[in-house]
Amino acid sequence: MKFPQGTSRIWLGFKPVIITTDSNVIQEILTSPACFDVADELSVPLKNTITGESLLIASNKDDKWKSQRKILSPGLSASMHPEFLTAFHTHLPNLMEVLDEKCKIGGEFNPDNLFGKFAMGVAFETILDFDVPVNFFQHDHALQYEMFVNGSNAAFQPAVQPKFQIPLMWRFFGYGAEFQKLFDFMEIYFPKMFLKEKMSEWKSYEENGALPKRMKYANLLYKKWTEAKLVTCQLSTILAAAVDSTDSVLCLALIHLAKFKEVQTKAYLEARRVIGQDYDNVLSITDIDKLKYIDMVIKESMRRITNTPVIARKVGKDLKLGNGLMIPKSTSVFIPLHLLHHNPEVFPNPDAFIPERFLPENVEKRHRYAYQPFSSGPRNCIGKKYAMIEVKFVLAKLLYKFEVTSSMENIDDLNFEYAPFAKIRGDFRIGLRERRHI
Numbered sequence: 001m002k003f004p005q006g007t008s009r010i011w012l013g014f015k016p017v018i019i020t021t022d023s024n025v026i027q028e029i030l031t032s033p034a035c036f037d038v039a040d041e042l043s044v045p046l047k048n049t050i051t052g053e054s055l056l057i058a059s060n061k062d063d064k065w066k067s068q069r070k071i072l073s074p075g076l077s078a079s080m081h082p083e084f085l086t087a088f089h090t091h092l093p094n095l096m097e098v099l100d101e102k103c104k105i106g107g108e109f110n111p112d113n114l115f116g117k118f119a120m121g122v123a124f125e126t127i128l129d130f131d132v133p134v135n136f137f138q139h140d141h142a143l144q145y146e147m148f149v150n151g152s153n154a155a156f157q158p159a160v161q162p163k164f165q166i167p168l169m170w171r172f173f174g175y176g177a178e179f180q181k182l183f184d185f186m187e188i189y190f191p192k193m194f195l196k197e198k199m200s201e202w203k204s205y206e207e208n209g210a211l212p213k214r215m216k217y218a219n220l221l222y223k224k225w226t227e228a229k230l231v232t233c234q235l236s237t238i239l240a241a242a243v244d245s246t247d248s249v250l251c252l253a254l255i256h257l258a259k260f261k262e263v264q265t266k267a268y269l270e271a272r273r274v275i276g277q278d279y280d281n282v283l284s285i286t287d288i289d290k291l292k293y294i295d296m297v298i299k300e301s302m303r304r305i306t307n308t309p310v311i312a313r314k315v316g317k318d319l320k321l322g323n324g325l326m327i328p329k330s331t332s333v334f335i336p337l338h339l340l341h342h343n344p345e346v347f348p349n350p351d352a353f354i355p356e357r358f359l360p361e362n363v364e365k366r367h368r369y370a371y372q373p374f375s376s377g378p379r380n381c382i383g384k385k386y387a388m389i390e391v392k393f394v395l396a397k398l399l400y401k402f403e404v405t406s407s408m409e410n411i412d413d414l415n416f417e418y419a420p421f422a423k424i425r426g427d428f429r430i431g432l433r434e435r436r437h438i
Ligand code: HEM
Pocket: 055, 056, 057, 069, 076, 238, 241, 242, 243, 245, 246, 249, 307, 308, 311, 312, 373, 374, 375, 376, 378, 379, 380, 381, 382, 383, 384, 386, 387, 388
């Protein structure tokens, strides 16, 4: 496929939109205060299903999005990372128990949703501040997990497939019923009284000046928001963003590791070095930072198959770019991340899997905006660091225990479905072999 270089204008019906893979243009758009809003093509279809009030698609009219972001950001800040890592350790045995079982049974299996269940358990503790750990691998909770992922998948369909913007079509294909499951799930965990209690509890802490220094995401919401419905929508949105993304990135990383054996060996040796003699050793944030090769593997895997295929902004006022291009007010600008990451001039032989592309000396040679899996600028992914710590931690522990295999001939034959993160469809299977440590 020929890479469509640069910036072009196309017509979506009667509306002109800009599509760009030019790193300079991307930088200008993502950092411009005139472009804080998500493009209508992505945000409007979601308004009826996931509220337009949630951080993910909120408009910045009257500084609305900006003030939400300011309130919620501390819930995922670096000062919280050690606590998050503790929760990752708490939940790891739930995941490993299932993987041990799969390994014993032998053969291959589809890992889809296994990491999602882990991520959901962790998110309950780190984001929602649940006191008692919930294990989403256990039967009843696993069913509830399915309710949630099916519901959020249905919610994102109108943004992924225009035909589902027609409510009748969306309902006809069963998405209305699936979407209801998202609310059923939230009803299980956040019955109205519980939410109201929590909200008044945290508001009273604020009034009495008794707020802790560090607060989890949900508590930041309880303390500031006044409507239970909005809190529920914010919480379901952040859960969807945190769970599906992690599942997708880990599945993609594993399939690459299974196919590229030398890379897997290097990654495993690094995991051994950092974890040490005992698999159960507790890792610190400094240890996670030492997983440099695994970090590059994840980045290359997200480059080769980018799990958020496109981001888009609405230009809030006439904007003259550095290259002289004039973009009129209200134009949508699309940034196709997968194509951006396959530009052969920036990533030679783009279909090859080469983690060394992310060695610091190679990164330095590229434009900072040539690689954007988490986006950049003020509206970038708020959970970027959280996600990278989680994914690196899981991969290191998994590779320490297991060798990952796959009999798939060609991973490029895999099909994907986006809602909004890439889910591998079709015959996606991996196998696990226990490693013998000497
Ligand atoms: C590897 C996993 C992840 C990837 C690849 C990813 C990617 C992205 C991307 C591309 C955006 C869009 C930014 C834009 O429009 O410019 C985004 C936004 C967002 N992400 Fe993530 N994400 C991941 C994990 C997470 C996690 C773990 C959380 C929460 C803990 C999270 C929460 C959010 C939120 C709330 C937004 C909206 C931010 C805003 O509009 O202000 N994401 N993410």
